[in-house]
Amino acid sequence: MIVMEPVLEPSVPGEILLRASNLRAEYEAASGGIVAVDDVSLSIRDGEVLGVAGESGCGKSTLGAVLSLTARPPLYVLGGELEIAGRKLSFDPDHAPPRLWRGSVVSLLPQGAMNSISPTIRIGDFAVDIIRAHEPGVSRKEAIDRAAERLEQLGLPARALSSYPHQLSGGMKQRVVTVLSTLLNPRLLIADEPTSALDVSTQKVMIELLIELLDRRLVGSVIFVTHDLPVLRMIAHRIAIMYAGRIAEIGETEEIINRARHPYTGALLASVLVPEPQIRRRRITGISGAPPSLADPPPGCRFHPRCNLATDVCRTTQPPQVGDWHQYAACWWAQDHQGEAVVSYL
Amino acid sequence: MKLSRFTSRFYVALGIVFLVAFFGTLGPLLFTGKDLTTVVGGLYDAPSGKAWLGTDNLGHDVFTYLMYGTRSSLIVGVISGLIATFIGVVVGTVAGYVGGAVEETLMAATNIMLAIPQIVVLVLISVALDSRSVTSVAIVIAVTSWPWTARAVRAQASSVRTREHLDIARLSGANTVSIIVFDVLPYMLSYVVMVFVLQISIAILSEAALSLLGLGPSEGTSLGLMLHWALAWESVRNSAWWAFVPPTIMLTMVAFGFLLLQSSLDEVFNPRLRRDSGRKRRKRIASARTAAEAAEAATTSGSGA
Amino acid sequence: MNENMNKPNDDDIVFAASGLTKTFGRSEKAIRAVDDVSFAMRRGEIITVVGESGSGKSTLARMILRLLPITSGTMALNGTDVTRLRGRGLQEYWRQVQAVFQDPFSAFNQFFSVRRLLHRSGKLLRHADVDLDSRMRAALEQVGMHPAEVLDKYPHELSGGQRQRIMIARALMMEPKLLIADEATSMLDASLRATILNVLFDLRADADLSVLFITHDIGQACYLSDRVLVMQHGKLVENGPTEDVIFNPKHDYTQRLLADVPRLHDVG
Ligand SMILES: Nc1ncnc2c1ncn2[C@@H]1O[C@H](COP(=O)(O)OP(=O)(O)OP(=O)(O)O)[C@@H](O)[C@H]1O
Ligand code: SF4
Ligand SMILES: [Mg+2]
Numbered sequence: 001m002i003v004m005e006p007v008l009e010p011s012v013p014g015e016i017l018l019r020a021s022n023l024r025a026e027y028e029a030a031s032g033g034i035v036a037v038d039d040v041s042l043s044i045r046d047g048e049v050l051g052v053a054g055e056s057g058c059g060k061s062t063l064g065a066v067l068s069l070t071a072r073p074p075l076y077v078l079g080g081e082l083e084i085a086g087r088k089l090s091f092d093p094d095h096a097p098p099r100l101w102r103g104s105v106v107s108l109l110p111q112g113a114m115n116s117i118s119p120t121i122r123i124g125d126f127a128v129d130i131i132r133a134h135e136p137g138v139s140r141k142e143a144i145d146r147a148a149e150r151l152e153q154l155g156l157p158a159r160a161l162s163s164y165p166h167q168l169s170g171g172m173k174q175r176v177v178t179v180l181s182t183l184l185n186p187r188l189l190i191a192d193e194p195t196s197a198l199d200v201s202t203q204k205v206m207i208e209l210l211i212e213l214l215d216r217r218l219v220g221s222v223i224f225v226t227h228d229l230p231v232l233r234m235i236a237h238r239i240a241i242m243y244a245g246r247i248a249e250i251g252e253t254e255e256i257i258n259r260a261r262h263p264y265t266g267a268l269l270a271s272v273l274v275p276e277p278q279i280r281r282r283r284i285t286g287i288s289g290a291p292p293s294l295a296d297p298p299p300g301c302r303f304h305p306r307c308n309l310a311t312d313v314c315r316t317t318q319p320p321q322v323g324d325w326h327q328y329a330a331c332w333w334a335q336d337h338q339g340e341a342v343v344s345y346l
Numbered sequence: 347m348k349l350s351r352f353t354s355r356f357y358v359a360l361g362i363v364f365l366v367a368f369f370g371t372l373g374p375l376l377f378t379g380k381d382l383t384t385v386v387g388g389l390y391d392a393p394s395g396k397a398w399l400g401t402d403n404l405g406h407d408v409f410t411y412l413m414y415g416t417r418s419s420l421i422v423g424v425i426s427g428l429i430a431t432f433i434g435v436v437v438g439t440v441a442g443y444v445g446g447a448v449e450e451t452l453m454a455a456t457n458i459m460l461a462i463p464q465i466v467v468l469v470l471i472s473v474a475l476d477s478r479s480v481t482s483v484a485i486v487i488a489v490t491s492w493p494w495t496a497r498a499v500r501a502q503a504s505s506v507r508t509r510e511h512l513d514i515a516r517l518s519g520a521n522t523v524s525i526i527v528f529d530v531l532p533y534m535l536s537y538v539v540m541v542f543v544l545q546i547s548i549a550i551l552s553e554a555a556l557s558l559l560g561l562g563p564s565e566g567t568s569l570g571l572m573l574h575w576a577l578a579w580e581s582v583r584n585s586a587w588w589a590f591v592p593p594t595i596m597l598t599m600v601a602f603g604f605l606l607l608q609s610s611l612d613e614v615f616n617p618r619l620r621r622d623s624g625r626k627r628r629k630r631i632a633s634a635r636t637a638a639e640a641a642e643a644a645t646t647s648g649s650g651a
Numbered sequence: 652m653n654e655n656m657n658k659p660n661d662d663d664i665v666f667a668a669s670g671l672t673k674t675f676g677r678s679e680k681a682i683r684a685v686d687d688v689s690f691a692m693r694r695g696e697i698i699t700v701v702g703e704s705g706s707g708k709s710t711l712a713r714m715i716l717r718l719l720p721i722t723s724g725t726m727a728l729n730g731t732d733v734t735r736l737r738g739r740g741l742q743e744y745w746r747q748v749q750a751v752f753q754d755p756f757s758a759f760n761q762f763f764s765v766r767r768l769l770h771r772s773g774k775l776l777r778h779a780d781v782d783l784d785s786r787m788r789a790a791l792e793q794v795g796m797h798p799a800e801v802l803d804k805y806p807h808e809l810s811g812g813q814r815q816r817i818m819i820a821r822a823l824m825m826e827p828k829l830l831i832a833d834e835a836t837s838m839l840d841a842s843l844r845a846t847i848l849n850v851l852f853d854l855r856a857d858a859d860l861s862v863l864f865i866t867h868d869i870g871q872a873c874y875l876s877d878r879v880l881v882m883q884h885g886k887l888v889e890n891g892p893t894e895d896v897i898f899n900p901k902h903d904y905t906q907r908l909l910a911d912v913p914r915l916h917d918v919g
Contacts, residue, residue: 026675055840056812111811112756166508170704193811196838197753199704199867200911213737227812227840257915271841273848274868275897280873286845290795336804410674433916510758517750518772519742532762 003137003257017221023080023091025066025207028073034294036075038245043325044188047214049222050238053229053268055291059245060225061111064174067223068108080233085187086218090301098153101113104134107186111193111225113177117165124161129179134184152187154212156177171202187220189213194224195231207235229272233257238326244292244302244305251327258298259341261322261329264303266342301332309333356610362603366596372415380410382567389579390586400588402572404581411567412592418568418602419550422484426549429488431542434495439534441496441528442503443512452498456535460491472561480563487552493602494539501535506533542609554597566581569600662778665861666715666748666829667691670724673885674708684710686885687724692829695855697862699893700871701908702882708865711882712833713902715863716750717741728829746775749827753834755814759806765817766802772821791817793850795843812839819847826858831866848875869912873897881905 025037027309036059052060063077065071067082086278098214117126127147131138138146156278160168160176168176175192182189191210194202206339213219223238232239233253241264249262267287275280281313289306292298301319304310314332321328333342380386384407391401399408420499441452467490475482483623506512507530515525550569556562557570558577572593581589673685685707689892692698700708713719716727717736725734728747736744752758760768767788773783788798794816806814809857815838822830826879836844852875854860866872872893881904883888889902900906 025806053840056815056843057810061810112754193838197834199702199910200869200913201703203913204911228913229841230915233883233915234913268841270913271845272915273845273868273874274907275869275873275912277898279870279892283849284845284874286842286849290797293797317710329869368809420784510752510754511760513713513716513750513752514758514768515760517716517745519745519775520771528762529760532760560889 001225015046015086016043017048017061017085019043019083020067021067021081023063023220024064024078025071025075025084025196026078027062027075029295035078035297036245036294040080040245040247040298042240042247042250044221044223046187046220048238049210049224049236050120051232051239052223052225052242053072053232053239054242054248055268055287056292057291058229058242059294060227060242061192061247063242064108064110064192064225065224067154067188068190070105070108070204095134104184104186106179106188106190107179107184109181109191109194109218110191113174113192117173117177117226121164122161122178123163123165123168123176126177129184130180130183133312150218151176152184153180153216154209160167171198171205174198178206178209179213182219185218186324188223189221190223190225192225196226196228202230204234207231210235228268229257230274241268242314244297245294246302247330247333248303251323251329255327259335260341261334261340261342262331263307263309263333263342263346265305265329266346269343270346277335309342353610353613355606355613358438359603359606359610362605364524365638366416366600367420369413370420373413374410374636377410377413382406382411382414384410386417390581390584390589392586393588398505399592400586402589403575403581408572408588408592412569413598415569415572415593417594418563418566419553419570419597420462422553423486423550423600424548425481425484426488426552427546427566428489429485430492430545430549431495432536433488433631434541434545435499435531435534435538436564437492437496439530440462441505442500443505443507443530444522445504446585449500451477452496456493456496459490461495464490464552468552468556469559469561469564472556474650478562478564480566480568483553483563484549485590487556488548491545493549493554495545498541500612502534502537502600504547509533531630534609540608543604543611547601547608550597550604551601554607573597625644663693664691664730665694665696666726666728666863668715668724668726671711671714671721671726673707673714673719674722679713683885685714688882688885688887689724689879690887692861692863695859695861696853696878697864698854698880699866699876699877700880700882701724701866701869701872703867703908706882707885708882709833710862711883712750712831712865716831717744726876732809738758741830744773746825747828748831749822749825749829750833751822751835752817753837755811755818755838758818761815763805763806764803765809767819768817769802769824769860772825774826784801786824786826787820790820792838793823794820796820797848798860808838812816812843814845815839819850823850823854828859828861830860831865832862834867837866844871845874853873867908869897869909881908 016318020043023037023040024035027034027036031066040063052063054060062075071077079091081088081090116332117309122149124216126145128140128143130144131146147161151158151160156175156179160172177190178194195206197208205236210222214222224232226232238251239253239256241248241262242254243264249256249260249265256265257269258310261267270286271286273284291300298305301315302313304314307314311332319330319332320335321330323329323336359497385404385405386397387401388406389403391397393400397407397409399412402408402411429448437452437456441449468486472478479645505554512525515529553562553568554570554573557568557574560574562568562571564573576589664718669689671685671688674683676682677745699821700711703706710719714721723736725732727733728744733744763841769787773787776783791798791801796813796816801809802818815835819835836847838848842896848871850861855862875894878891879893880887880894883900883904887903889896889900895910896905902907
């Protein structure tokens with residue numbers, strides 16, 4: 001099912017920056033392939049923040065790796081097309097993913113990045129590496145100066161560059177690493193769980209930093225991967241909900257949060273814990289059962305073994321994408337109940 | 347580890363080391379007929395069909411001596427390298443992992459050892475020994491060359507110590523030895539391999555220095571001893587270059603081979619340092635690589651591959 | 652606050668800490684990471700400690716777990732002083748007090764398979780006549796994982812959330828009396844988080860498990876806990892039943908923490 005013929009070209013916030021169609025990526029494992037991204041298509045406009053949420057293991061990080069062209073064995077991109085800023089490339093199972101434009105066009109801030117800088121190097125060395133990977137001729141001093149300037153521009157202390165990672169607090173480390181990984185002004189920043197390890201106050205500061213990077217046009221657009229829906233509400237224009245390697249629903253943030261149309265989105269929202277009196281009185285069950293093994297996903301709708309609204313057709317036939325490229329739900333129920341929100345049915 | 351990560355420097359280094367090792371170990375088996383006691387001519391006979399590299403001051407065949415000398419140097423290097431690496435890694439890991447007073451004591455001892463010039467200690471111990479076999483020379487060298495390893499390993503171990511998996515191991519009731527062996531050392535394995543290779547080349551050079559001073563093995567020969575006798579019997583003034591040039595070249599090859607191996611292993615384990623191949627690749631894909639890759643490279647260098 | 656909570660002769664008290672203090676560094680430059688913290692936990696009680704990063708929550712957890720030396724103060728498990736346990740005694744302590752940490756990336760030894768990780772912890776149970784294998788499987792199922800699928804995997808083959816569930820299974824496998832969960836669920840998605848919190852919730856009823864739940868997420872504190880302790884700069888600034896602390900915070904700091912919580916729907 002291909003949805004990539006845009007029914008409606010967007011005008012706000014900007015032009016389409018990235019258009020990915022029919023991405024498929026597989027982990028090669030001894031026991032067989034695990035297709036962690038399966039036929040995923042999405043588009044992002046310039047200046048947009050797209051949130052990607054979903055249960056653990058649904059392929060969010062894998063999608064990030066594919067989009068940032070950092071997929072490496074045992075992860076293989078089996079197929080699909082990617083168009084970024086007007087340049088097109090298609091993935092081919094026989095060739096390693098092309099390495100064009102990495103860093104300056106797309107930059108990935110990996111999950112756990114702030115704790116993966118070697119404890120024995122200074123933050124400044126990390127900045128030098130990033131700049132030199134792109135411009136090998138740059139002197140150390142110049143690279144450090146550029147990093148320092150960028151940090152100060154964003155109100156972060158330049159002396160962080162001469163610290164070792166463990167000398168910075170978690171929040172500071174995450175912000176510095178984020179700024180450094182955008183030193184090359186990427187058109188698209190893919191941030192994988194950038195706030196999950198931070199406390200609420202630091203999360204807020206981190207999100208303000210991302211917004212500032214966008215406002216100053218230091219990054220074009222952001223894909224913000226997280227499992228934390230309330231955080232997405234603070235920053236994302238649109239949210240994509242992934243389930244078992246596919247996009248279950250995608251849409252404007254407020255639509256997703258208030259009028260979700262996919263039963264899975266509805267169930268996820270119902271499990272969010274907020275400090276309000278009503279959650280103390282009732283048991284939040286989460287979604288019963290576990291996500292399917294990606295080595296052998298169920299036929300039809302992948303969510304059907306856990307879905308309260310499943311019907312016979314769900315068990316056999318893959319659901320259609322109801323809506324347009326910009327906002328749709330892949331669900332039979334949504335097909336039959338156009339324009340209705342799922343919440344009241346769960 | 348995939349082969350693609352090895353650089354051409356690595357293969358050159360490996361080639362040199364293999365060549366030398368082949369010469370020292372299999373050489374005496376292939377070119378039989380002479381041994382260290384065979385006298386083939388007089389004082390400093392020039393190279394000929396009978397003695398490819400001429401004879402030394404006592405009329406021995408220099409080529410034969412070169413093979414046996416290389417062998418002893420390698421033996422000294424490996425034995426001493428093993429012992430020094432072992433002591434250094436044990437001291438460094440225990441200090442880095444246990445910390446506190448243990449760390450302070452061990453590091454104080456290490457620093458004292460580092461402060462005394464190695465050659466002085468070497469000379470003193472060597473003089474004190476009556477007879478010096480190749481093995482005892484190796485041990486003497488090992489005893490004086492572990493401290494810098496201990497210091498470097500301690501730094502690595504204390505960075506591994508901050509990982510949460512050590513807490514999990516302790517909560518599982520694992521004892522200190524098991525934690526060091528299974529949880530700390532594997533993370534430093536690549537580093538320990540490099541240290542070992544470097545220790546070998548240091549030991550080979552130290553043996554040569556001791557032998558030059560006449561404190562080398564008192565039986566058999568070694569590259570250093572060959573140089574010692576060549577100098578003592580004025581081969582230079584006699585223009586008998588064959589007495590001192592071959593051992594010098596061999597010594598340079600051995601030491602250089604291991605040093606090169608060490609630094610190319612460093613590149614393999616720590617892609618941040620990659621030179622020629624890295625530069626070539628960067629040119630080809632000038633605008634490639636992301637911050638992610640750099641971050642990953644940095645990780646590899648820290649936590650070990 | 653319940654007055655008799657701190658009385659040592661209360662039979663129901665599983666764990667009591669009094670005046671726990673930890674200083675790092677020496678003399679003038681010393682930092683008091685945990686400063687005179689006292690509290691008591693009853694059997695089956697779930698207590699949440701909230702506070703920003705750097706407020707000393709994790710240091711407190713590591714002291715209780717006896718992973719860090721205690722500068723001063725005492726703590727007792729079931730009335731027995733455990734402040735200075737060593738050797739056998741400490742191993743016995745760890746059979747009853749287990750933990751799950753925050754970062755599923757650094758909590759794994761990357762050279763160990765899941766099976767080996769669990770087996771290693773299982774050694775603590777060797778004297779207690781148990782079938783380790785079935786315990787392992789049961790614990791994995793409790794956190795929603797298929798044992799056959801994950802037992803032979805290495806950490807790099809698992810996603811962040813999967814790793815964290817395995818760490819939780821590791822702790823539950825020991826059937827501890829006290830579980831210290833240091834930000835154990837902050838890397839999980841909402842649905843899984845609710846599932847795991849429910850597992851803890853049920854274990855407290857079925858197995859008398861007491862949980863010290865450390866988090867910066869007041870939503871989770873609100874859902875799960877009986878009491879909330881608020882920490883700032885190493886000190887306890889607020890300590891009381893969940894309703895009082897969260898819906899009627901006294902301390903400025905608690906109020907500020909609450910204001911920063913991201914919400915799904917606008918409030919008030
Ligand atoms: N190197 C690997 N080899 C085999 N399978 C893998 C590998 N890395 C990830 N997987 C599998 O691919 C699936 C998707 O993983 P991914 O890391 O993309 O999940 P995620 O959505 O980011 O989860 P989380 O929220 O827990 O980080 C999981 O089922 C995981 O077990
Ligand atoms: S397609 Fe069917 S099973 Fe799938 S989410 Fe929709 S209603 Fe549920
Ligand atoms: Mg992930």
